[in-house]
């Protein structure tokens with residue numbers, strides 16, 4: 286009986302997924318860290334009790350002209366909301382279905398969106414891969430877990446005649462220019478500006494000159510993340526600063542062939558750690574900084590435009606407005622694509638305004654908004 290209920294539950298789940306289309310938005314609110322904890326009594330973000338785990342509220346206080354404090358409550362609803370206690374395990378549980386889709390031959394994109402320090406890299410990758418230290422498995426983010434899952438599944442599928450070839454690429458988009466994060470160290474100095482997006486004869490979007498690494502063991506991915514970290518350090522004096530101002534795109538191409546049945550499948554999994562979404566005002570920045578700022582604003586808004594055009598089923602989707610959407614064009618819009626966006630949120634009171642902006646961006650992408658702000662007196 287339990288099994289039957291489980292089957293029915295799954296069928297219902299699949300039907301709901303189909304009705305909702307292939308774009309999902311999850312929200313993840315990270316815990317307070319270090320000194321932020323002193324503010325713990327007065328948090329702007331709360332989670333109304335709800336069996337669905339898919340709502341949150343943000344309260345924003347402000348002083349009016351009469352000196353009276355008022356506050357506004359902004360409710361949000363997403364496909365899933367993770368509160369600060371959610372573990373990497375729980376988050377991955379909700380993602381593993383999509384990893385399976387990539388193995389089954391679908392193009393999949395998973396994005397992490399949010400201001401700098403909101404938990405994007407923690408969600409996508411986990412702690413920095415330092416080869417010398419023992420890895421804390423429970424802290425691992427989506428990239429290493431996805432590769433692990435793919436290995437476990439492909440070794441089972443091997444018994445049924447399937448052989449998979451996995452190829453990884455890791456690029457960074459900085460100032461609308463692609464950089465190769467897997468280039469060998471001795472090519473680090475001349476790799477700038479060499480990568481180009483082009484269409485191959487079959488019409489597939491490819492990156493010219495990009496390093497492609499055979500991911501032939503689950504451990505290989507740690508090596509790969511370490512090399513990417515090293516290349517980032519070479520490229521910037523301040524590695525964190527740099528990574529908050531660029532997008533990084535990890536792509537795993539999965540080619541499967543079955544020697545018994547002659548079937549084949551070709552999927553791709555793109556895991557994207559976006560540049561910090563904090564609104565950067567152009568007025569204060571000059572020179573290099575101004576260029577950076579404009580590039581980030583433009584590419585994040587292009588991404589929002591592309592995803593919402595896809596969600597609405599628009600005929601024209603403006604992929605060519607940024608390198609990021611151009612690079613991902615095939616994965617985002619090939620009809621059977623699956624896209625998930627994590628909107629990452631820092632719960633500190635000092636970040637309320639940025640959190641609201643991120644949640645509003647994600648709502649626009651998802652068109653899943655539940656009503657406008659309710660006004661309250663404090």
Ligand code: ADP
Pocket residue numbers: 314315316318399400401402403404405406407408529629
């Ligand atoms: P971003 O990539 O968005 O700039 P990070 O992922 O680097 O942010 O997170 C900022 C800090 O918060 C890091 O020290 C990270 O370890 C920590 N952090 C983020 N999310 C969590 C979480 N869910 N649990 C514990 N620590 C987290």
Ligand code: MG
Pocket residue numbers: 405406407528529558
């Ligand atoms: Mg980061």
